[in-house]
Every structure is written in C-alpha cells, then in structure tokens.
Amino acid sequence: MNSTPSFTRRLIRLLPLLLLAAIPAMAQGTTPTPATDSGATAWMLTSTTLVLLMVPGLAMFYGGLVRTKNVLGTMMHSFASMAVVGVLWAVIGYALSFGPNALGGLIGWDKGLVLLRSIDHTILPSGVPEYVFAMFQGKFAIITPALIAGAVAERISFKGWMAFITLWVIFVYTPLCHWVWAADGFFFNIGAKGAIDFAGGTVVHISSGVSGLALALYLGARHGYPKAAMSPNNLVMVLMGAGLLWVGWFGFNAGSSIGSNLDTARALCVTQVSAAAGALTWVLIETIMDERPTSLGMASGILAGLVVITPAAGVVQVGGAICLGIIASCGCYGMIQLKNKLGYDDSLDAFGVHGTGGIIGAIGLVFFIRESWWAEAGQKIAGWGVMKQLMVQLTAVGTTIVFSVVMTLIIAFIVNKTIGLRVSENVEKTGLDHDIHGERGYGLTNLN
Amino acid sequence: MKLITAIIKEEKLDEVREALIAAEIERITVTRVSGHGRQQEIVVQRGKTIIPNLIPKVQITIACNDEFEDIVVDTIIQTARENGGKVGDGKIFVQELKECIRIRTGERGGKAI
Numbered sequence: 159m160n161s162t163p164s165f166t167r168r169l170i171r172l173l174p175l176l177l178l179a180a181i182p183a184m185a186q187g188t189t190p191t192p193a194t195d196s197g198a199t200a201w202m203l204t205s206t207t208l209v210l211l212m213v214p215g216l217a218m219f220y221g222g223l224v225r226t227k228n229v230l231g232t233m234m235h236s237f238a239s240m241a242v243v244g245v246l247w248a249v250i251g252y253a254l255s256f257g258p259n260a261l262g263g264l265i266g267w268d269k270g271l272v273l274l275r276s277i278d279h280t281i282l283p284s285g286v287p288e289y290v291f292a293m294f295q296g297k298f299a300i301i302t303p304a305l306i307a308g309a310v311a312e313r314i315s316f317k318g319w320m321a322f323i324t325l326w327v328i329f330v331y332t333p334l335c336h337w338v339w340a341a342d343g344f345f346f347n348i349g350a351k352g353a354i355d356f357a358g359g360t361v362v363h364i365s366s367g368v369s370g371l372a373l374a375l376y377l378g379a380r381h382g383y384p385k386a387a388m389s390p391n392n393l394v395m396v397l398m399g400a401g402l403l404w405v406g407w408f409g410f411n412a413g414s415s416i417g418s419n420l421d422t423a424r425a426l427c428v429t430q431v432s433a434a435a436g437a438l439t440w441v442l443i444e445t446i447m448d449e450r451p452t453s454l455g456m457a458s459g460i461l462a463g464l465v466v467i468t469p470a471a472g473v474v475q476v477g478g479a480i481c482l483g484i485i486a487s488c489g490c491y492g493m494i495q496l497k498n499k500l501g502y503d504d505s506l507d508a509f510g511v512h513g514t515g516g517i518i519g520a521i522g523l524v525f526f527i528r529e530s531w532w533a534e535a536g537q538k539i540a541g542w543g544v545m546k547q548l549m550v551q552l553t554a555v556g557t558t559i560v561f562s563v564v565m566t567l568i569i570a571f572i573v574n575k576t577i578g579l580r581v582s583e584n585v586e587k588t589g590l591d592h593d594i595h596g597e598r599g600y601g602l603t604n605l606n
Numbered sequence: 607m608k609l610i611t612a613i614i615k616e617e618k619l620d621e622v623r624e625a626l627i628a629a630e631i632e633r634i635t636v637t638r639v640s641g642h643g644r645q646q647e648i649v650v651q652r653g654k655t656i657i658p659n660l661i662p663k664v665q666i667t668i669a670c671n672d673e674f675e676d677i678v679v680d681t682i683i684q685t686a687r688e689n690g691g692k693v694g695d696g697k698i699f700v701q702e703l704k705e706c707i708r709i710r711t712g713e714r715g716g717k718a719i
Binding site for chain 2: 227382386587588589592596597598
C-alpha cells in the first residue's frame with residue numbers, strides 16, 4: 159500500500175462516495191468488489207478475538223478489586239455487556255454507528271444494516287469482509303460500557319445495570335462512534351485530517367470514564383465509604399486481568415488499522431512501549447511516595463499506559479509513546495490522590511484511569527505526531543500546525559465529555575425512576591453475590 | 607475471664623464489628639466456618655434445587671474480663687439478629703477462661719486480655 163497515508167483511518171464504508179472524492183488512499187481499491195485479502199482478514203479475525211478477550215480480562219481486573227461478597231456481581235457487569243451489547247450491536251448498533259448521516263449527522267442510520275442484512279456479500283476496500291469489521295467494532299461497543307462498571311461497583315443493581323448499558327450504548331456510544339469513525343462523521347472531517355482518535359481515546363475511554371464519574375456521583379458513595387476498609391479480595395486475579403488486557407490491547411490498537419500493514423506494526427509497537435513505560439512509572443512513583451511498589455500499582459500503570467496510547471497509536475513514534483506512558487501514569491496517580499481528597503466514590507477508578515488517561519492521550523498526542531503526518535496535513539491545508547490540531551483535539555474531547563455526562567445523567571435519572579439503579583442498603587451489606595445472584599464466588603474455601 | 611464464641615451470618619460481620627468497636631471491644635479473632643443448625647439454605651443451580659448440608663458462617667472469638675461479658679453478648683445479639691429474629695441468625699457460646707497469657711511480655715490473667 160505505497161500510497162497509504164502514514165495513518166490509515168478506520169474503515170471507510172461508503173465506497174462510491176469516497177471514490178468520487180478521489181481520496182488518494184483509496185486509489186488502489188478501485189475495483190467494485192475487492193477480493194478478500196486473506197492476510198489482512200486473518201489479522202482482523204485475530205484482533206476481533208483479542209478485543210473480546212479483554213472483556214473477561216476486565217471482569218477479572220474489576221472482580222479482583224472488589225470485596226469478596228461482590229466478586230461475582232462485579233464480574234457479571236462485564237459479562238452482561240457481552241450478552242446485551244452482543245445482541246444490540248448486531249440488531250441496530252452497527253446501523254446507528256456506521257450508517258450514513260441521519261438527523262443532521264447526529265447519528266448514522268441505514269435500514270439495510272439492521273441485523274447486518276446488507277453486508278452479507280460485502281468485502282471492504284481493504285480486502286476484509288465487512289462482517290469482520292462489524293464484529294470488530296462490536297467488541298469495542300461491548301467493552302466500553304463494561305468499563306463504566308468500575309465507577310459504580312458494589313452498589314449498582316443488576317437490573318438497573320442491564321437497562322443502563324442498553325440505553326447508554328444506543329444514546330451515547332453509537333453517536334460518538336459515528337462522529338469519530340464513520341467516513342461522514344463530524345470529528346472524522348474537522349481540520350486537515352480529522353480529530354485524531356486511532357483506537358478509541360474519546361469514543362471508548364473518555365466517554366466511559368466521564369460517564370462513570372457522572373454515574374458514581376449520581377448514585378452516591380458505597381455504604382461506609384471512605385471510612386470502612388474496602389480491600390481487594392484477590393490481587394492475583396487483578397494481575398491476571400491486567401495481563402489479559404495488555405495482550406488483548408494489541409488487537410484493540412493494532413487491529414484498528416483495519417488491515418495488516420505498516421500502520422498495524424506501528425500501532426503494535428507503540429502500544430507495547432507505552433504500556434511498559436506506564437507500568438514502570440507507576441511502580442517508581444509508588445516506591446518514592448509510598449515506599450512500596452505494589453502489584454495493584456503495576457496493574458494500574460499498565461492500564462494507564464495502554465489507555466493513553468489508544469488514541470495516539472496511529473500517529474506517534476516510540477519516543478512519544480514512552481513520554482505519553484510516563485505522563486499518563488503521573489496524571490492518573492495524581493487524579494486518584496485528588497479523588498481521595500475530594501471523597502467521591504469512583505470505586506475502582508474508572509474515571510481515574512480511563513477518563514484521565516484518555517484525556518491526556520487525546521490532547522497530549524498532538525505534541526508527538528510524526529513528521530510525515532504533518533506533511534500530509536500541510537498538503538491539505540497549508541500551514542496546519544500543532545496549535546490548530548490541538549484545537550481540533552480539544553473540540554473532540556470537550557464535546558465528548560459534555561455529551562457523555564449530560565446523556566449519562568439523563569439515562570441514569572430515567573432508569574432510576576423506573577426500575578431503580580441502586581441496591582438497598584441491606585443488599586449492599588450482604589453483598590451482590592448472595593442477594594442478587596444467589597451464589598458465592600469462593601465456595602471452595604468453605605468445607606461444603 | 608470469659609471466652610465468648612459467636613457463630614453469625616457472614617453478611618452481619620461488618621455490622622457486628624462496627625458495634626463492638628463502638629462499645630470499645632476491639633480485640634477479636636474472626637474465622638470462616640461451615641456448619642449446620644436448623645437453617646436450610648436452598649441454592650438453585652441451572653434450574654436444579656440443591657440443599658447444601660453445610661452453610662458458610664463466620665465465627666467470632668473474644669476473650670474478655672467478666673464485667674465485659676454482658677456488653678459483648680448484648681452487642682452481638684442486637685446487631686447479628688435479623689429483624690425480629692430468623693432461623694440461621696446464629697449462636698453465642700460463653701465459657702469460663704482458665705488462663706490468658708500475653709506472649710510478648712509473659713503477663714498472665716485479666717491484664718493480659
């Protein structure tokens with residue numbers, strides 16, 4: 159793909175429209191029905207699988223962090239997202255995200271994409287069957303609401319959670335996904351080369367992080383917080399979850415090139431480096447500030463590094479990735495200290511890590527973009543520079559924050575007034591596992 | 607001196623402990639135990655009803671001087687009992703304690719508690 163820009167954007171699904179626009183990147187995809195590229199397809203199938211692997215990884219990460227009585231209830235939040243969004247995405251989610259502009263670009267819509275009917279024979283210009291792309295994107299839609307669970311762990315009701323994520327995916331995720339990644343989306347087309355969000359800094363991490371914060375503030379703190387000790391029940395599981403997330407993230411980021419090429423390699427490389435730099439930094443901070451490097455700190459640093467590189471994986475080089483990883487761990491560590499001072503109950507730091515890391519990444523990446531990207535941007539709009547791209551990024555981040563917070567509060571209000579969002583104090587004391595699910599996470603430790 | 611052993615519901619542990627601390631009973635040992643009294647807990651797994659023969663409980667052990675016996679027992683009863691009392695709320699056993707020794711100093715008797 160010699161004419162590919164240094165940073166291939168996520169799929170371009172409106173082939174005829176784009177051919178008319180004669181975008182150079184598409185020059186070699188001119189045949190009406192491209193043949194399947196088995197290499198690219200094989201990698202995208204692998205990436206799709208890897209992104210799904212992140213969800214049980216997240217379930218283990220969150221599950222290990224809560225108290226023993228809530229381990230199953232918390233893991234169920236992630237698995238519920240697999241079940242709910244797994245269906246929802248195929249039914250209308252994909253149509254809302256990747257259909258052509260509707261309602262003035264507020265959302266996408268294409269009746270043919272309902273139940274993915276119209277893509278039965280479609281091969282994308284990159285040689286990947288559209289089914290693979292649709293499923294790949296579906297995994298992003300699954301993990302994003304699952305991330306929110308961390309902010310409201312140990313107190314949200316299962317029914318309320320199911321209703322909340324259904325509405326949240328329809329009214330928050332799909333519009334954001336459409337704006338950022340659809341070929342005719344608003345953010346895809348502002349500035350010289352659009353708002354940069356390679357694999358979901360705004361769509362996935364900022365949206366879930368700030369929505370989590372809004373929901374946590376709406377629900378209020380857990381009973382006894384912050385006075386009562388709320389220790390993680392299983393840090394071994396937390397580390398295994400963090401490991402699975404790291405592995406899965408290669409699909410998340412490197413898969414977002416929607417191909418198997420130079421961009422894929424670049425994304426994979428900076429993902430690895432940033433995660434490692436984040437982990438190293440967090441452990442260093444803890445060694446200096448708290449005198450003890452903790453396993454939870456290692457896991458948190460890995461996540462901070464992974465989150466921050468997500469929007470940037472297509473445009474930064476290794477040096478930039480290391481810097482972003484370091485800045486992310488400092489920023490997220492600082493935000494969690496601030497949370498402890500302010501006293502709001504973002505239980506497992508969904509905002510502290512995903513919101514903060516996502517914002518740092520989406521804005522900070524501007525200062526580490528590779529030269530060739532600037533050259534291409536300069537060809538489109540002469541004199542395009544750091545400040546102008548910074549304004550584009552700030553617009554995207556600001557809009558995402560405001561939109562997510564407002565919509566989350568509206569959805570939370572509606573769900574709370576109809577089926578209820580928070581468990582009773584009694585259930586909270588007994589634990590979600592026993593009262594809501596009638597099970598126990600660690601039966602083996604008892605004789606029976 | 608008395609040795610008080612209470613078997614209570616798992617979910618009541620936090621409440622009981624908070625109340626004991628409020629009553630200035632802070633020295634306590636807690637264990638997970640399984641046992642069977644009159645309570646039957648029915649569990650449904652994949653639509654099949656299972657009645658386990660042993661139910662998980664929490665055991666609290668407190669050694670105290672005689673004058674604290676009533677405070678400890680009353681506090682546990684008040685906090686571990688479900689509204690109005692239910693089968694499965696647990697039991698409290700009170701025994702005479704022959705000796706208590708603090709390992710660090712070798713002190714014996716009431717002052718070692």
